[in-house]
Amino acid sequence: xxxxxILPPPQRVVTGHDEAGQSVFLSxxxxxxxxxxxxxxxxxxxxxxxxxxxxxxxxxxxxxxxxRLPLRIPPDPNGSIIRILDIYPGHVQALAPRADGRxxxxxxxxxxxxxxxxxxxxxxxxxxxxxVKLRAGDIAVQRGTDHAWExxxxxxxxxxxxxxxxxxxxxxxAQLAGAQLMHETLSLRSEHDS
Numbered sequence: 001x002x003x004x005x006i007l008p009p010p011q012r013v014v015t016g017h018d019e020a021g022q023s024v025f026l027s028x029x030x031x032x033x034x035x036x037x038x039x040x041x042x043x044x045x046x047x048x049x050x051x052x053x054x055x056x057x058x059x060x061x062x063x064x065x066x067x068r069l070p071l072r073i074p075p076d077p078n079g080s081i082i083r084i085l086d087i088y089p090g091h092v093q094a095l096a097p098r099a100d101g102r103x104x105x106x107x108x109x110x111x112x113x114x115x116x117x118x119x120x121x122x123x124x125x126x127x128x129x130x131x132v133k134l135r136a137g138d139i140a141v142q143r144g145t146d147h148a149w150e151x152x153x154x155x156x157x158x159x160x161x162x163x164x165x166x167x168x169x170x171x172x173x174a175q176l177a178g179a180q181l182m183h184e185t186l187s188l189r190s191e192h193d194s
Contacts, residue, residue, distance in 0.1 A: 004156055007119070009034065010084045012047050017059040026060055031084070033066040041091035044071060045084040051076045053165075073182050074109045074163060081163045087122060087151045103129075105148035107182045112164045113142035120157030123150040144168060146179075 009030040016026040033046040046066045050056075075081040095104035103125055115124075117134045124140050125131045125148045134140060144166055151157045168176050 004088055007086055007156055007158055010045055010047070014048075014061075016061070019059075021059075031066070032064055035071045041088035041094050043086040045086075046071070047082045047084060049075060049079060049081040051079045053078045053080065055080070073107075074111050075165050078165050080165070082160065083163075084118075084158060084160050087120075087149060087157045087159065089151050089154055089156075092148075092150050103148040105150070106146055107148070108144065108146040108179060109163070109182050110144055110166050110168060111142075112144070112166045113140075114162040115140040115142060116160045116162075118158045118160055120151065120155050121153050122157045122159060123152060124148075125150060144176075 011029060012031045013028045014026045016024055018024045031045045031047050035044040035046070049065050051065075092103075092105055098104050098106070106125075115134075117136055117138050117140075119136050121133060121135050123131050123133050124142075127146055132140075149159075167173075
């Protein structure tokens with residue numbers, strides 16, 4: 001990630017309750033789980049996840065909810081995830097070409113995703129190379145579609161993603177019965193590798 005500004009990690013503020021049920025801050029600071037992927041020129045900051053819906057809301061957390069290692073893209077069944085990604089210029093060129101000739105970053109999860117672009121600009125690419133350019137403040141509602149992201153600018157793009165576990169329904173479920181979904185984990189590289 002040389003030659004590009006390294007953005008500071010996002011701050012995560014977690015609230016809870018004290019013994020009397022009053023609102024309190026449980027923690028404030030950088031997200032405790034960070035995955036730098038130098039080869040792909042992407043940095044993942046895992047902010048929070050819930051393993052079910054409705055999410056259990058206790059006074060505090062018995063353990064850090066982000067201890068889901070290794071990094072997995074989709075949430076657990078009936079769960080949700082919020083993460084921040086820093087996507088650097090040139091990240092697509094660092095990906096290995098696909099055997100089917102499609103965009104190397106193309107992937108699909110059976111999730112409903114809200115992508116909120118915080119800084120920079122990104123291109124969201126769908127099947128048949130249809131694409132839309134997003135700028136800071138724009139929001140993509142990703143509904144289980146095959147897609148890829150590209151940063152074609154000369155600045156780092158920071159995007160927040162909220163992923164909700166989903167299920168294909170109706171005729172679409174039959175059409176996508178054999179679709180390749182991203183379930184696998186991602187190999188991790190430490191921050192020292194970046």
